[in-house]
Amino acid sequence: MIDQPDLVRERIAALSGVVFVVLIMVHAILQGSPPTLQDPPDEVVQYLAGKEGEFKLGAYLQGLAMIAYLWFLGSLWRVLRDSEGGPGRLSVVAVGATAILVSLVGVHIAILTGLAVRADDGLDAGVVSSLYVIAFMLLALSGFAAAALTGAVGGLVLRNESLPRWLGVLSFVSAVLWLLAGVGATTESEAWAGVGFVAFVVWLAWTAATSVVVAQRLGKPNVAAK
Secondary structure (H helix, E strand, C coil): CCCHHHHHHHHHHHCHHHHHHHHHHHHHHHHCCCCCCCCCHHHHHHHHHHCHHHHHHHHHHHHHHHHHHHHHHHHHHHHHHHHCCCCCHHHHHHHHHHHHHHHHHHHHHHHHHHHHHHCCCCCCHHHHHHHHHHHHHHHHHHHHHHHHHHHHHHHHHHHHCCCCHHHHHHHHHHHHHHHHHHHHHCCCCHHHHHHHHHHHHHHHHHHHHHHHHHHHHCCCCCCCCC
């Protein structure tokens, strides 16, 4: 069992998933409603130029969110590892998928922030629009990493019942939605952008729910790490 002082720290770390969700929601509010991939290049430039301050602040918040998510993953991994009797395939997949997810989202944010900073410097609107499309294609690709993460967690939960079964079902729902949203990496159709939004909302709910469940489960028999 985890000692009481350590248990308090571990539960706080697990709840960093909730902190991540809050930071991401604030960032989304700062971004507002971005242009679609089919909007004219001049409209994209105008949007980015008018949001320079918001993108700079958002980039910082995203950095904090990445830290929070990695702390959350560390706590989740302890539970997954123990349920497999040591570092197993699915727990390793969850860690690797998170590394890819964070990297792709980080590049997405870096591109958009860089464009927002330089949008007023006479950059060609066509170039800005092309980089804008690339940024959102990267975001769509990150959905496959999110699907691998939630799918791995769902598989372990339903197999070993290390966490509530409803969380395993929610994990698979999130994974399926992310796989559908991944079509957005191959098309500029707004229909798939809507699927991506639903996948994003469900994933945030999954993250918050998992964070709370892991915090509650830490310290119980067969779950706490040695």
